[in-house]
Amino acid sequence: MKTSDMVSRTQITAAGNTLAPALSILRKLGYTVTRETSNERLYVAENSISVFRADDPLTLLGLVKIYEIRGIEWQPNDEEVNSLLLLESDLGS
Template identity: 65%
Template sequence: MQHKIRIAAAGNTLAPALGILQKLGYAVTRDRTAEQQYQAENDTCIFVADDPLTLLGLVKIYEERGADWQPSDEEVQRLLLLDECEE
C-alpha cells in the first residue's frame, strides 16, 4: 500500500511558498509596520496576508476563480457545517 504524502502548515512550508510565489512572477515584500503583513504583487493584483503560505492560498483562489472569487451562499453554508461537525 502506498503512503499518502502529508504536508502540514508549519514553519517549514513558508520558504517553499515564497519560492513558488516568486516563480509565479510575484514580488513579495513584508510591511514591517505594526501589522507586519506580507504582500505579493504582480502587474494586475496585490495580495496581503500574515505569511507566505496564506499568500499562496490567496493567489491560488484568484487563479481558480478570478475577480469573482467571493464565496457563494452554498460555500459559506458548507464551511459552517464543517465547523459544526468539529464541535
C-alpha cells in the same frame, strides 16, 4: 497485498517548514514579495495586475491560488459558506 495498496499518500501539514517553499513558489509565479511595515506587518505579493496581503507566505500563496482559479469572482457563494459553517460546527461536537 498489491504494491499499489502499500503506497502511502503524501501528507503535508501547514507549519514552519512550508513557509520557505510557499515564498519560493510565489516568486516563481512572478510575484514580488515584500513585508508591509505598517499595521500588522503583512506579507505582500504583487505583480502588474494584482496585490495580495496575508499574515504569512503560505496564506499568501493560498490567496494567489484562489484568485488564479476563480478570478474576480473569488467571493464565496451561499452554498460554500454553509459548507464551511457545517464543517466548523462538526468540530464543536
